[in-house]
Amino acid sequence: MEKLKMIAKTLTKSREVSLIFVLIILCGAIQIKNNQFLSAANINDLLVNATIMCVLAAGMMGVLLIGGIDISIGSTVALSGMVTALIMRDYPQTPVLVSWLIAIGVGLLCGLLNGLIIAKGGVIPIIATLGLMNIFRGATYLVANSQWVHKEQITLAFQDFTLNSYLGINNMIIVAVICFLLLAVFLKYTRTGRKIYAVGSNSEAAQISGISIDRIKILVYTLMGALAGLAGALWVSKYASAQGDSAKGIEMDIIAACVIGGVSLNGGKGTVLGVVLGCLTLGILNNALPLINVSSFWQDAIKGLIIIIALILNTMTQRSLDKNNLKRREL
């Protein structure tokens, strides 16, 4: 009994481990309901569908770490995807690499604008990004003249990227993995990465110790924008179309994924592994609900309910954890 308690304690000590547990139980339950769930094909499906979310979550994590928030990313995804698609429609000769770079560039500029308004303009992140969310969305409709870009108008070479695979793994998954690996290295082993955590956990102390907060802010939002641009290109390539209202509301899913993964909205707290797990949780939900014959009309309600339950469970474990820690200190 004592031993069990000890094991339980070490397991609940880290948020990531407990989240992995929840995921395993979730997967097991779904597998019992439908044995197609853990087949290679479905896992591949699940991961491919989660990649766009993963790429965005990687950027959002940086933003949340400094205590900011970015709700303009859905619009950035749409705008950068639309610009690339339009260029491909009008100039089909554009090399594939160039179209990818254009998307990333557009996203980067959007992010830079976010960063400048927040850092130099002194506007609160949620208001700045709320305004820019409207502006980018409007710009998306405007550049496209409120039209769609159809499958036939997007070059095949561009579409192929997300269909092809390397060593049996879909390119999109590889992109997401690279994003997360780079982010992990960046946050853990570079000076700038540590500065991001410093700004998030105590911005005054960070400023006094000589960190330029403005620069870190601009960097983080620009990075977010660039990743949103990449996600925009992935979106166009995967769904083979660009629409004015694509990726609408995706920012809320991304924020939810990050928070489920243990990133604090206060800043300074959160790990890349946690974000990966958060993305997987939402990815599994999106994938599994149709598999276990849940009506598509019920999915949003279930998703919302699970987000709230996850949040409450998180707080409760955190509370018991803090209580334990306090007890140990008293002893």
Add this chain to the structure above:
Amino acid sequence: MVQTKRIIAAEKEFSLMKFFLQWEWLLVLLFILVNIMNIIISPYYLSATGLLTATSSFLEKAFIALPMVFVLVIGEIDISVGSTVALSSVIMAEAYNKLGIPMGLAIVICLLVGTLCGFINGFILTRFQELFPMIVTLGTMILYRGIAVMILEDQASKNFPAWFSNIFWGKIGSVPYILIVFIIFAVVFGIVLHKTTFGRKLYAIGSNRIASKYAGIRVQKIRLIVYTLAGLFAAITAIFLTSRMGSTRPNIGEGYELEAISMVVLGGVSTSGGKGRFIGAVISIFIIGFLRYGLGLINTSASAMLIIIGTLLIVAVMFPNLKLDSLFRKKSKNM
């Protein structure tokens, strides 16, 4: 000594200037500009009927903005109100159409559902104070709209009794009911915020939550009340909106939360809490509403409208920040 005197003098001078540099005056100026623009656009605008039509074209959204002022003043945010509008509207419609409950009772149910939605937000947030309002209301935003989708799926619910459409379209003389209701509520909210202890407590919580707790303010109870109010007024919006459209779908009220927040923030209420006046929020409700109406008259596309309102929001919030910041910096260097 001399220095302190100088500072005091400077402050006094400043306060005179400050009176005219107040945010509300800028808003009034903006309001006049928007109206001049509208008068130029349409020759029919500057008549009693023209103005009243313009006013009732956006007022149903404004009901969300009223309690949103309270939410922002205590330094929090509620992004679930748009979904609350959808859920309470859908339940009201289905109660009447499917369950055969009389419409009057269905309206009461609508109000109850909205209040319950707000109460759930407040309950979770006060029970688990570590959680952020942004993320909890994000969860309930998805949940409430999800339930609305569960109930109506992809259908619309219509066929309300004839008198129901009168709630929005009805008038006393030539003044629409909705305008009268709005004015009454706006005055009540303004008085509560500025003239009662409850209002002072809201500001106290917004500027320093821990200090106000030690000062004996029951912070959690007040938070619960504020969120419940937000839910109730989302339901009032739902009634007017449904009455206006004559039907309801699960996707109504989408994005209303952000519009309401934009209105309130433009009115000078800071999202970090403790700042802002009610009159500012009311003026900016009318600025955004009239701006939209005027742009609609000249067939401005929805996309251009998004860009204009987004730009207005950012520039309006950034403008005083830029100036004040540089002023303060110079001042502190001099000292």
